[in-house]
Amino acid sequence: MNTLLEHSCNYGMEMAEKEDQCLSNVDQVGGGIRKECCECCALAKELLRNDKNCVAPSAFGAECLRSFHQCCTKDSESKHISHRYENHSDFVDLLSVGDRCMSAKCEHLCTDRGGFAVECSCRAGYELEPDGYSCIDINECEMRDSVCPLPNSLCLNTPGSFSCVCLPGFYWSDIGSVCVDIDECLLLADDCLESQRCLNTPGSFKCIRTLSCGTGYALNSDTEQCIDVDECNLGSHDCGPLYQCRNTQGSYRCDPKKCGEGQLMNPRTGECTSMDCPIGYKPIRGRCEDVNECEIAGRCTQFEECINTPGSFRCQERGNLCANGYRMDRDTGFCVDINECVDGTNLCGDKQCINLLGGYKCRCSAGFEFNDTTKRCEDVDECKKFAGHVCSLHATCENTYGSFKCHCKDGFRIAKDARNCDDIDECSLGTANCTQKCINIPGSYQCICERGYRLGTDGVTCEDIDECTLWAGSGDDLCMGSCINTPGSYKCQCPAGYEIQEDGRTCKDVDECLKGECQGRDQICINTLGSFKCHVIRCPPNYVHDKNYKNRCNRLNHLCDSLTEEACKNHAVRISWEFTSIPRQEPISSKRTSITLFTVRGPTSPSSSVQFELKLKSAIPEKFHVIPAVRSNFLLQKSVEKNGAVIALRDSLDGPQEVTLELILRLSIYGVFQSKYVANLVINVAPHRRQRVTPF
Numbered sequence: 001m002n003t004l005l006e007h008s009c010n011y012g013m014e015m016a017e018k019e020d021q022c023l024s025n026v027d028q029v030g031g032g033i034r035k036e037c038c039e040c041c042a043l044a045k046e047l048l049r050n051d052k053n054c055v056a057p058s059a060f061g062a063e064c065l066r067s068f069h070q071c072c073t074k075d076s077e078s079k080h081i082s083h084r085y086e087n088h089s090d091f092v093d094l095l096s097v098g099d100r101c102m103s104a105k106c107e108h109l110c111t112d113r114g115g116f117a118v119e120c121s122c123r124a125g126y127e128l129e130p131d132g133y134s135c136i137d138i139n140e141c142e143m144r145d146s147v148c149p150l151p152n153s154l155c156l157n158t159p160g161s162f163s164c165v166c167l168p169g170f171y172w173s174d175i176g177s178v179c180v181d182i183d184e185c186l187l188l189a190d191d192c193l194e195s196q197r198c199l200n201t202p203g204s205f206k207c208i209r210t211l212s213c214g215t216g217y218a219l220n221s222d223t224e225q226c227i228d229v230d231e232c233n234l235g236s237h238d239c240g241p242l243y244q245c246r247n248t249q250g251s252y253r254c255d256p257k258k259c260g261e262g263q264l265m266n267p268r269t270g271e272c273t274s275m276d277c278p279i280g281y282k283p284i285r286g287r288c289e290d291v292n293e294c295e296i297a298g299r300c301t302q303f304e305e306c307i308n309t310p311g312s313f314r315c316q317e318r319g320n321l322c323a324n325g326y327r328m329d330r331d332t333g334f335c336v337d338i339n340e341c342v343d344g345t346n347l348c349g350d351k352q353c354i355n356l357l358g359g360y361k362c363r364c365s366a367g368f369e370f371n372d373t374t375k376r377c378e379d380v381d382e383c384k385k386f387a388g389h390v391c392s393l394h395a396t397c398e399n400t401y402g403s404f405k406c407h408c409k410d411g412f413r414i415a416k417d418a419r420n421c422d423d424i425d426e427c428s429l430g431t432a433n434c435t436q437k438c439i440n441i442p443g444s445y446q447c448i449c450e451r452g453y454r455l456g457t458d459g460v461t462c463e464d465i466d467e468c469t470l471w472a473g474s475g476d477d478l479c480m481g482s483c484i485n486t487p488g489s490y491k492c493q494c495p496a497g498y499e500i501q502e503d504g505r506t507c508k509d510v511d512e513c514l515k516g517e518c519q520g521r522d523q524i525c526i527n528t529l530g531s532f533k534c535h536v537i538r539c540p541p542n543y544v545h546d547k548n549y550k551n552r553c554n555r556l557n558h559l560c561d562s563l564t565e566e567a568c569k570n571h572a573v574r575i576s577w578e579f580t581s582i583p584r585q586e587p588i589s590s591k592r593t594s595i596t597l598f599t600v601r602g603p604t605s606p607s608s609s610v611q612f613e614l615k616l617k618s619a620i621p622e623k624f625h626v627i628p629a630v631r632s633n634f635l636l637q638k639s640v641e642k643n644g645a646v647i648a649l650r651d652s653l654d655g656p657q658e659v660t661l662e663l664i665l666r667l668s669i670y671g672v673f674q675s676k677y678v679a680n681l682v683i684n685v686a687p688h689r690r691q692r693v694t695p696f
Contacts, residue, residue, distance in 0.1 A: 008163065009063045012037030013071065016045065032140075032163035037067035039124070044071040054604050055641070064160070072604070105133040125160030152179040152203065169203030216250030241270035261285075266387060273387065280311030280373055311373025325358030347375045367402030394421040394443060411443030436462045452488030464488060480507040480691040495688060497530030507691055524550050528581040529686035537577060551577045572664075572678040579682045583690040584655030594635055594648040598681050602643030602665060609671070610643040612636055613664040617680065622656040622687075629659045629685075636663075647681060655685035 012034040015022060022038035044067075047054050054072035106120035122128050122135035129136050140147055140162040141155035148155040148164035156165050166172050166179035173180045184190045184205040185198035192198045192207035199206045213219050213226035220227050231237040231252045232245035239245045239254035242265065246253045259265045259272035262283045266273060277288035293299055293313040294306035300315035307314050307324065314324055322328050322335035329336050340346040340360040341353035348362035361370050364377035371378050382390050382404040383397035391397045391406035395414075398405045408414050412421035426445040427438035434447035449455055449462035456463045467490040468483035479492035494500050494507035501508055511527045518525035518534035522545065526533045539545055539553035546552035553575045560568035580597055588595065602610035614636040619628035633651040638644070647663065661681040667674050 006063075008033040009037035009067055012039075013041045013067050016041035016067075016071065032161050033063055033158065036064055036125075036158065036161040036163075040064040040067040041071040044068045048072065053601075055601055063158070073606070107133060107135045123160060150177075150179060152181070167203055214250070241268065243270075269388060271387075273384070276381075276384070278311060278371065278373065278378075309373070311371075323358060325356075348377070351377050365402065391419055392421040394423075395419075409443060411445075433460045435460060450488055479505065480688050495530060497532075522550070524577070524579075526579045526581075526682070526684070528684040529583060530688060533684065535577065535579070535682070540575070542571075543575060546574075549576075569673060569675055571676070573675045575678045575680070577680045577682060579684070581684040581686060582649070582653070583686050583688060585652045585689050586649065588650065588652055594650050596646055596648050597634075597683060598647040598663075599639060600645045600647070600663065600665070600679070601639075601641060602667065604642045607670050608643060609668045610645075611666040611668070612645045613666075614647065615662040615664070617660040617662045619659045620657060621654075622658070626654045626657050628657060629653050629683075634661065653683075653685045656687040657685045659683040659685065 012022070015034070015038045022035050022042060044054055054068075106118065108123050108126065109121045111119040111121065120128060120133045125138055125140075126135040127138050128134070137157070137159050139157045141157045147162065150164065152167050152170045153164050154167055156163050169182055169184075170179040171182055181200075181202050182189075183200045185200045190198040190205050190207065195211055196207040196209050199208050209219055216229055216231075217226040218229050219225075228247075228249050229236075230247045232247045237245045237252050237254070239252075242257055243254040244257050246255055257265065257270055257272075262275055263272040264275040264283070264287075265271070275283040275288065277283055280291055280293070281288040282291055283289075290308070290310050292308045294308045299313060300306045304315040307316060309324060316322075316324075325338055325340075326335040327338050328334070337355075337357050338345070339355050341348075341355045346353045346360050346362070348360075351365070352363040354361050354363060359372075360375070361372070362375070362377050364370050367380055367382075368377040369380050370376075379399070379401055381399045383399045387397075390404055392408070392412075392415075394412045395406040395408045398407060406414065406419050406421075408421040411424055411426070413424055414420075415422050423440075423442050425440045426432040427434075427440045432438045432445045432447065434445070436450055436453065437448045439446045439448060447455060447460045447462070452465055452467075453462040454465050455461070464485070464487050466485045467478055468485045471478045472483070478490060479494075480498065481495040482493045484491050484493060491504040492500065492507060497510055497512075498507035499510050500506070509527070509529050512532035513525035513527045517532055520534065520536070522537050523534045524537060526535050537545065537550060537553065542556050542559040543553040544556060546554050555571060555573050559571060563571075578598060582595070582597070586595055600612070602608065614631075614634065616629070616631040616634075619630070621628050633649065633653060635646075635648040635650045637646045637648060639646045645663075647661065653659070659682070661683070663679040663681055665677040665679070667677070
């Protein structure tokens with residue numbers, strides 16, 4: 001991509017050198033950058049042709065700057081520059097573009113229309129923003145889809161222009177003027193492993209593994225490594241509900257679930273529930289084990305022996321050799337069945353008794369079952385016996401004598417089948433009582449509030465958020481002036497010198513200088529943040545006001561009549577004043593270590609060199625609690641341009657206060673000191689912070 005940009009830019013410079021028009025098909029790959037570099041080179045040639053400083057505008061892109069500087073250097077080297085030291089004042093440009101344009105905010109171009117008005121305009125490829133002075137780059141790539149119609153190319157927006165470049169994985173071919181796919185596999189430019197093969201794809205390539213990972217493993221598409229498949233997390237195991245899945249390398253194991261003491265495992269769901277064993281049993285290791293009552297002394301008389309039975313015991317005469325439910329016939333000596341239904345020894349009560357050999361049973365009603373141990377009809381606890389299957393998940397089961405009942409949880413109502421539960425839509429029924437918005441959820445509802453409100457502790461009432469109080473004292477206030485809370489929002493009242501914008505929150509500085517303030521002799525109107533100042537330019541002795549620029553004082557020619565050449569050089573050729581205004585406590589952090597206040601440009605000819613010196617002239621606080629600025633609050637740095645400097649703020653300043661810096665520029669030609677220039681840099685620190693960007 002870089003090779004294509006450089007080739008296209010060089011072609012554009014050649015077009016300008018041949019005095020051709022900067023015409024280029026911008027839809028062609030590289031066409032946009034060719035046209036841009038041609039126009040930048042043509043601008044440099046035009047400046048040199050008119051004996052003007054070859055200084056590039058600050059918004060030029062990288063390729064445009066390279067074209068501009070190469071054309072400047074090439075043309076300037078062909079000329080021989082020879083001036084006396086007193087004629088170098090034209091080389092120094094201290095942000096001076098005209099009387100009214102000097103204090104204007106135009107980002108690119110400024111036209112003095114006379115009176116008190118200036119007109120800001122932008123260079124080609126930019127458009128003027130609604131504020132009337134800022135310029136924003138036109139993104140030609142977003143203006144239409146067909147700006148770069150060639151396949152496998154994309155539009156690259158550049159400052160003031162655009163270019164069409166090939167997509168990654170493609171290269172520009174002059175044959176056919178198309179973007180051609182790079183075959184990384186053929187060029188051996190891939191990074192595939194020995195166990196992989198390279199597969200070329202449009203614009204890229206893929207590494208395909210040639211060996212299978214095997215059962216229980218999967219291929220990681222990023223690393224091309226085989227990794228274990230966790231069947232337990234993926235749910236691809238076949239462990240039943242009575243088992244716990246345990247992952248192993250390449251496989252898994254099913255471990256039987258175990259319940260705690262006094263708990264019983266549901267054979268269907270695998271859940272552990274508390275055990276209620278019937279009379280004559282006790283819970284042991286998750287099971288109901290029979291209690292041996294005969295181990296307790298005194299269960300039977302001395303003429304009887306104790307015989308343990310499942311869930312109970314019986315006492316029989318000593319010497320009776322018949323089994324339980326039988327008795328010995330004294331006549332025959334045989335054991336005969338005891339008919340409990342006839343002799344009335346059954347416990348069926350009002351239920352039908354059915355005699356059996358060695359026992360009996362009772363015919364129980366629905367909801368009851370016969371207990372062979374207790375010989376009684378006992379109620380069936382459907383809630384425990386059929387846990388999770390008789391009532392809905394949103395209901396609780398209540399056992400009743402001979403049956404059961406389902407009770408729906410709050411937010412649900414019982415269905416027609418008396419077992420399932422239907423959700424109640426409180427929002428539609430109007431029972432939610434939400435003051436603003438209501439959202440129905442299973443079994444309940446959720447109240448939500450409009451922006452600027454928050455839900456109260458009762459869960460239904462929306463309370464206004466007092467944004468003014470919430471942000472007050474945080475060091476990041478919502479309003480520059482005073483904040484007024486309103487239902488669901490807030491509004492701002494601007495301090496003096498500002499006017500409120502349509503959003504009711506943003507305070508815009510009023511430029512009082514546009515109203516024709518400061519009409520006195522030698523006065524310059526300086527707009528500050530929230531106010532203005534009438535600055536009187538007082539020239540020192542032996543200096544007079546510049547006829548064209550009210551912020552300059554020029555040295556009188558006769559001053560040097562009685563001085564030596566070296567002594568004359570130490571008297572500044574020009575003294576100027578430059579002004580700027582910044583908010584108080586402008587944030588400076590690790591992300592933004594300094595804030596540019598002024599940029600200074602000296603001559604750009606190869607024979608010239610400049611030395612800069614920065615001094616703190618004065619710092620005048622306008623309130624007693626304001627800490628005045630010191631020299632260490634400011635930085636003097638070299639700029640990227642030849643013989644240029646940047647004056648930046650390295651520490652936040654409190655306000656209001658007025659700070660004056662003195663910048664001394666010493667100009668040398670071919671290493672010989674020629675002349676000196678002085679610029680008074682006046683910084684007005686406003687009493688207010690920069691207004692924050694509100695989050696709502």
